[in-house]
Amino acid sequence: MGNREHAFRVRDILKEHHRWFGESLPLIASENITSLLVREVCASDFSHRYAEGEAGKRFYQGCKYIDEVEFLAIELAQKLFEAPYVNVQPTSGTVANLACFFALANAGDTMIALQVPHGGHISHAELSAAGVRGLKVKSFPFDEQEMNIDVDKAAKKIREVEPKLVLFGASIFLFPHPVRELSYVAKEVGATVMYDGAHVLGLIAGKQFQQPLKEGADVISASRHKTFPGPQGGVILAKEEYGKKLTRAVFPGLVSNHHLHHMAGFAVALAEMLEFGEAYAKQVVRNAKALAQALSEEGFDVLCEHKGFTESHQVLVDVAKQGGGTRVAEDLEKANIILNKNLLPWDDINKSANPSGIRIGTQEVTRLGMKENEMRTIAELIARVAIKGESTEKVKKDVAELRREFNQVQYSFDGMRSAYEYIEFF
Ligand SMILES: Cc1ncc(COP(=O)(O)O)c(C=O)c1O
Structure with missing residues (x-):
């Protein structure tokens, strides 16, 4: 097969994939389907462009429409999530987590999070993003019957360990986490409370799950494409006082050019979620x-x-x-x-x-x-x-x-x- 045939073969494979998914039952809990409007936006010229830096303060020329869309995305997200600080630049949920780890903790600090078999995401573990930041990870005590964090044992552990970060949220996520109950304890020992809402962001947006920022979380990190029906990417929502550090951790820390087409698709999905x-x-x-x-x-x-x-x-x-x-x-x-x-x-x-x-x-x-x-x-x-x-x-x-x-x-x-x-x- 020559190069031309290879190039067109990719297109044909996608066609087969679309046909297959059109006849299937998509039940993977971490996926979703975007609207055609989102897909159109994602196929736009934004996918070719660079816009390093904050909206309105770019290092590249040619960004006036990109800025307009990014300001709109931030405004829509602030409204939807009632969040004072929004960053739409992380290119995935894992990058959003890593940026939060860099902004909120130092190498050598301790974090309490859920273990993978209890539902924690791999990026919460030392062998992944948490380890890249040099965090020592201790696990939340877990009640297998209730499929949730054991509140009493967790409170005791937070007081014992005195972590810098307490991380709620998970990939197996049947019931809201005890954010309200344990944030008080976290604050007692001076810990920052983070909530990984990758899986449940769409349910939070629709007000059908816990509202972490109202229950005591300081920062939410998330993917934009699981229950939230946006194109793949990440987002950070936070109380205002964490904004400066988070912004710096994302750019220039971990992202140079964010994926502008997906950022624009996210803006469309935010408007859809405000409506529906x-x-x-x-x-x-x-x-x-x-x-x-x-x-x-x-x-x-x-x-x-x-x-x-x-x-x-x-x-x-x-x-x-x-x-x-x-x-x-x-x-x-x-x-x-x-x-x-x-x-x-x-x-x-x-x-x-x-x-x-x-x-x-x-x-x-x-x-x-x-x-x-x-x-x-x-x-x-x-x-x-x-x-x-x-x-x-x-x-x-x-x-x-x-x-x-x-x-x-x-x-x-x-x-x-x-x-x-x-x-x-x-
Ligand atoms: C709880 C949780 N956090 C973070 C992630 C990572 O998200 P992404 O795939 O966007 O990097 C996932 C992915 O499944 C997840 O379940």
Whole structure:
């Protein structure tokens, strides 16, 4: 194959990918689908440009429209999140975390955060971003029954360890964290309170999850593309007094040119969430509860039945009886049901190749317009593969049939356009 063929082959692969996802059930809890307006903005000339420095104070010429969009993004985010300080320049959630670690702590300082099997993100660990900053990480005591931080033990530990940073937030995130209860203790020992809202940013925006800045957090770091339906990237929201240090940690600290096309796409998504965020987030949580209930009725071990399963977009299922997370996730993929295997709190971290769980997120199918009825159908489809052992080819046809009616991005200004019209575009 020559270079020309390779170049066009990439385009053809994307076309196949779009077609595949258009016939599939996207249930990965860390993903979402952006509106066509966001996608158009992301395909703009902004993707070719540089705009180092703060909006209005750039080191490059040619930035007048970029500045206008960035000021608008900041203004919309301040309004949506009721946050005095906003930085839209981190290029990912991990970069946002790292910038916060640099701004809020020094090398050698201690941070308390959740361990990975308890839901902490890898960037909270010493082997990743926290370690890059030279932080010593101690773990929050965790209650596996409640799937949450153990408040009494955590309070004791914060007083003992006297960390510089207390980090809430996680990648497994079924219930709000005890920010209110533990921020008081953190303040007692002089710690800064940080909240990684990567997973739940859209639910925070829609006021359907805890409001960390009101509960005592000083800084929120987040991705923009999980429950928040923006293009990939990161964001930092904070109380005003942390602004100067955070700004410096992002630029010139960790980002030279932020990804301007995605910044512009984020501005569009912020406007969409100001308009539709509450209705969207409400339906995401309703769908997660309905899916969890239906999976439980199908015979799955869904975590936290005693607490109503979940208060977020996530559903966590112990599939050890069905052969483990790897087998179940791979079999489901053959039926075009796309989700991921996940460690459960009692799994050894060395078991990550075959953990006991699967994690399911309802944020993307909700954005495609699905409601409680469809959640019951999805639970049946999952059970047909993972419990009844039906042919994945047969289930795949029913998945495609279900998707046929749900191919427009709702909670957006797209109108009746198909989310997959880019298949024709290519
Ligand atoms: C809690 C949490 N923080 C940070 C991140 C990292 O985000 P990104 O992939 O945007 O770097 C993730 C990603 O899944 C996450 O779950």
